Amino acid sequence: MNAFRLAGDMTHLISVLVLLLKIHTIKSCAGVSLKTQELYALVFSTRYLDIFTDFISLYNTVMKLIFLGSSFSIVWYMRHHKLVQRSYDKDHDTFRHQFLVLPCLILALLIHEQFTFKEVMWTFSIYLEAVAILPQLVLLQRTRNIDNLTGQYVFFLGAYRSLYILNWIYRYFTEPHYVHWITWISGFVQTLLYADFFYYYINSWKNNVKLTLPA
Secondary structure (H helix, E strand, O other), rough: OHHHHHHHHHHHHHHHHHHHHHHHHHOOOOOOOOOHOOOOOOHHHOOOOOOOOOOOOOHHHHHHHHHHHHHHHHHHHHHOOOHHHHOOOOOOOOOOOHHHHHHHHHHHHHHHOOOOOHHHHHHHHHHHHHHHOHHHHHHHHHOOOHHHHHHHHHHHHHHHHHHHHHHHHHHHEEEEEOOOOOHHHHHHHHHHHHHHHHHHHHHHHHHHHOOOOOO
């Protein structure tokens, strides 16, 4: 644990809390991609298979439970809550997210550190998380009408991975033999996907104008 990882974890947590705040208080999921939320639920389900078998720390277990619980809670609200589901823009949220799952699974079967079920599933979750934001970004580009909470959610979600990259750099120079190419490359790809959004988000904040993305 170091300051960069802690900041990354807290930023990730803030992104989830911002989205839950929007859903619970406004009773709206407008601008939020259900496809991305379903991918994240799958990411956490396959990544945290060890939650009841391998105890690392109380902090680690609590964070795993939070991300698992929140991801499935968000999916449930968007699919089944009478008020929330009415605001879901399924006409624009049409990214075929199932086509992201199979390539990530095949890649995990081919490129992994150990060929065990848990390790392959963990690797699959790393690959899938790298591209899980794509349906959300496509939805925002199609609608172009981005409210503050949705914009903040995506910004904090991207900032979390950027802080994790700083964490990896720090650990590379302070810990002997710290090399994790799968995590590093996936994290770098994931951060690159946010680059365009970051550019327009920061510009809108600097100029105090509403955030819009080019179609």
